[in-house]
Amino acid sequence: MTLRIKSPEKTDKISNLLDTFSGATLFGIKSTVREQVLVAQLVDSVRRIEYLNISSIRSQSASLHTPYSGSFQPLGGGAVMNKAGRTDDAYWLVYLATHFGKHKTDGWNLTEDFYGRFEQGGIWDWATASQDPSAIPRWFEDNYPHVTSIGRSRRFGNHRKYETLKPGPTGTGHALATYIEWVLGYGSHQKLITYAQSRVGQNPKDVFAFLYNDLQSVSRLGRLGKFDLLCNLSNLLIAPILADRPYIMGSTGPVDGAKLLFGNDLSVRELDNECAALATHLDVSPQVIEDALCNWQKSPEKYIYFKG
Numbered sequence: 001m002t003l004r005i006k007s008p009e010k011t012d013k014i015s016n017l018l019d020t021f022s023g024a025t026l027f028g029i030k031s032t033v034r035e036q037v038l039v040a041q042l043v044d045s046v047r048r049i050e051y052l053n054i055s056s057i058r059s060q061s062a063s064l065h066t067p068y069s070g071s072f073q074p075l076g077g078g079a080v081m082n083k084a085g086r087t088d089d090a091y092w093l094v095y096l097a098t099h100f101g102k103h104k105t106d107g108w109n110l111t112e113d114f115y116g117r118f119e120q121g122g123i124w125d126w127a128t129a130s131q132d133p134s135a136i137p138r139w140f141e142d143n144y145p146h147v148t149s150i151g152r153s154r155r156f157g158n159h160r161k162y163e164t165l166k167p168g169p170t171g172t173g174h175a176l177a178t179y180i181e182w183v184l185g186y187g188s189h190q191k192l193i194t195y196a197q198s199r200v201g202q203n204p205k206d207v208f209a210f211l212y213n214d215l216q217s218v219s220r221l222g223r224l225g226k227f228d229l230l231c232n233l234s235n236l237l238i239a240p241i242l243a244d245r246p247y248i249m250g251s252t253g254p255v256d257g258a259k260l261l262f263g264n265d266l267s268v269r270e271l272d273n274e275c276a277a278l279a280t281h282l283d284v285s286p287q288v289i290e291d292a293l294c295n296w297q298k299s300p301e302k303y304i305y306f307k308g
Contacts, residue, residue, distance in 0.1 A: 010043045014282055023277045026269075027301070028261035038261070041292040042122035042307065046284055047084045048291070052235035055079060065093060067116025067123060074111050075236060088126040090238050091189040093200065095179055096124075098174065098229040099220070101157020104307065110154040114172075118147050133180040137173030140165060159224055171275045175220035184217050205244035209236070212247065223250040231287045247274040257293025260300060 002220065018026065018035065029035035056079040063069035065077025074097035080181070082090035093115070098112040115124055120143075129136060134201040140147070144167055156163045165172050186192040193207070196214070200206040208230055215226045227247050230274065233239035249268050258271040279286040295306045 007043050008042075008049065010046060011039055014039050014042050014284075017282050020279060021240075021281050023272045023281070024262045024266065025264045026261055027184035031301070034300050038292065038296045041296045041306075042282070042284070042288060044295070045288040045291040048289065049235050049285060052232070053237065056082075056236040056238070058061060059083075062242060065089075067112050068119065072108060072112045072206075074108055074115070075232060078238060079236045082236070087238075088130070088183075088189050091183075091233065092126040092129065094232050094236065094238060098225060098232055098251045099160065099163070099175060099179075100223040101160035103155045103157050105156050106153050109152055110156060111145070113154050118143070118150070123245070129176070130180055133177040133184070135182075135286075136176045137167065140171065141167040151307075159228060162222060170220070172220075175218070178205055178217065178219040194271045201251070202238055204234075208241040209244045211239075211241065223247060227287070227290070231285075235287075245272060246279065246286040248272050248275060248290060248293075253289075253294035253297060254290045257297035259296075260297050261293065 006117065017036070018029070018039065029038055052075065055076045058075075059076040059079045060083075061071065062080060063071040064073045064080050066072065073128075074093050078090045078094040078097070081087075081093060096115060097108065097111050100108075100114065102108055103110070113119075117124060117139075124136065147165060163172060164170065167173060183189055183192060186195050192211075196210045197208045200210045211230055212226050214222055215229070218226075221229065227243075230239070230241060231243055234241045234243065246254065248258055249272055254275075255268055255271065258275055259266075262271055262274050275289045276286055279289045282288075295304075298304070298306075
């Protein structure tokens with residue numbers, strides 16, 4: 001099998017470093033084909049992070065965070081807000097983008113429609129939402145038939161496919177309220193970061209770990225939601241944090257990928273440690289390992305491009 005190489009320099013670097021990894025044996029890439037496919041997935045994952053880094057630097061237009069502007073893109077919009085000094089709004093919009101996710105067909109429609117209050121007037125910006133955390137659950141309860149029956153298709157992203165707009169303790173309204181309450185417990189997003197740094201120091205990886213554990217109080221995020229949220233904030237250069245490990249414990253795809261790569265003899269904690277060591281050796285974010293292994297295990301001998 002011959003793969004079309006998208007980034008020769010990245011491909012060569014990762015291939016060469018894989019060959020010199022001194023951790024656990026990489027049983028899963030004894031086959032040349034499997035190694036080529038894994039490298040291709042690793043390169044794709046690196047490029048996705050680089051895309052967000054570049055988006056953060058280049059995004060300038062307020063239309064990116066303006067609902068129904070025709071250019072709404074909440075991750076880029078969060079970066080624009082952050083550069084404008086609207087820190088709370090930046091974190092909030094990235095959280096909303098993470099909670100709803102990007103659907104492969106509907107794109108950001110669901111995030112845009114919620115943020116724009118389904119064109120009923122006003123927006124759910126941080127100032128409005130944080131005035132009363134219980135307002136959003138009440139709004140969903142009052143408007144549920146309306147928001148699920150009108151207009152365009154709007155669905156949760158693949159990572160968020162078990163979420164619902166239905167009122168109640170497992171619904172979006174309750175989840176968003178718990179996020180707001182979590183932040184307000186510290187006063188603001190910036191005060192949250194300052195508190196985290198006062199507890200664990202300035203190391204971005206230690207702050208990431210603190211926030212990951214502290215997000216336990218936010219409903220409906222789970223392992224993947226917490227990891228995605230913090231990685232998004234990191235990759236968009238909004239929060240001064242860096243992933244410290246891949247956090248595969250509690251996952252399905254990444255654990256399956258790690259077992260395929262390292263074998264079945266290691267515990268999940270040991271697999272997580274080996275994945276972290278591999279990320280360090282390859283000089284990539286642990287998010288790259290988590291993402292690439294999840295995609296690779298779906299098709300280890302035939303390269304398929306996954307949008308993330």
